[in-house]
Amino acid sequence: MKPSLRLLTFDLEDWYHILDHPETERPEQWISFPSRIERNTERILNWLRERKVRSTWFVLGWVAERYPELVRRIAAEHDIAAHGYAHQLVYKSDRKSFREDTRRCLECIRQAIGRDVSVYRAGGFSVTKATPWFFEELAHAGIEIDGSIFPAARNHGGLPGAQWSKPFIVQGDGWQIREFPLMYQTIAGRRLVFSGGGYFRLLPYPLIRRFTARADYTMTYFHPRDFDPDQPVLSSLPVKRQWMSYTGLRTAPAKFRQYILDFEFSSIETADRTIDWSDRPVFRHEELFR
Helix, strand or coil, X not given: CCCCEEECEEEECCCCCCCCCCCCCCHHHHCCCCCCHHHHHHHHHHHHHHHCCCCEEEECHHHHHHCHHHHHHHHCCCEEEECCCCCCCHHHCCHHXXXXXXXXXXXXXXXXXXXXXXXXXXXXXXXXXXXXXXXHHHHHCCCCEECCCCCCCECCECCCCCCCCCCEEEEECCEEEEECCCCCEEECCEEECXXXXXHHHHCCHHHHHHHHHHCXXXXXXXXXXXXXXXXXXXXXXXXXXXXXXXXXXXXXXHHHHHHHHHXXXXXXXXXXXXXXXXXXXXXXXCHHHC
């Protein structure tokens, strides 16, 4: 039996980088909020250091531009990837604006750490059938590995009809991208994601542990704000989004520390080197958006 593949990833965002909300959706608004990103990130780095765990950090270009020293500190111990510059929903972008956002993000990260990165994740996993150009644009930008596919329905898009929840290859004319999608467990015929963000905070830990133990592939995704119960509350958020954004913050640190104690995790880049990609499914990029 092959060992389980469990990947630990973080999206490097501040507490106010909340998608699709009028008060927080544009970079020019962000400078008015007090930052908590350095303190919250350092806590996570200490936890990972204690367990000697290597992870992948998807960095907003806007963050790399303003906190390059923080990104360098992360890069000294973990792998750095791109998360777009302005944290916009892909399905609300046109192809040209997405191209410009991606290239600006890559340049900000290059300026911060002195090298290129070739791994990407879209803000909010917001790849949908409305973005058939997504992978081709990534390939043209030099991206080789992606982690943007969310094979279930969610507030910010997703591909609920997707039949793939394990690593696969996306192929175009003269290019390939290796995809590490999110995965799910099926409960009463419905797909349930459990391994990151609000899902992790809201679900009881015994259920998360059971789902992880029986899965042969687990992709996690966390944010520094997921472990910060003292962050400001955006009262302008709708009631449902307030519940999703702030519930479970006090218990999340202990849950997370137990999680990385109970299971062994690695970075995406480490996993990429161990996977036999010749044995993975290959899809034409057009197929994914039908």
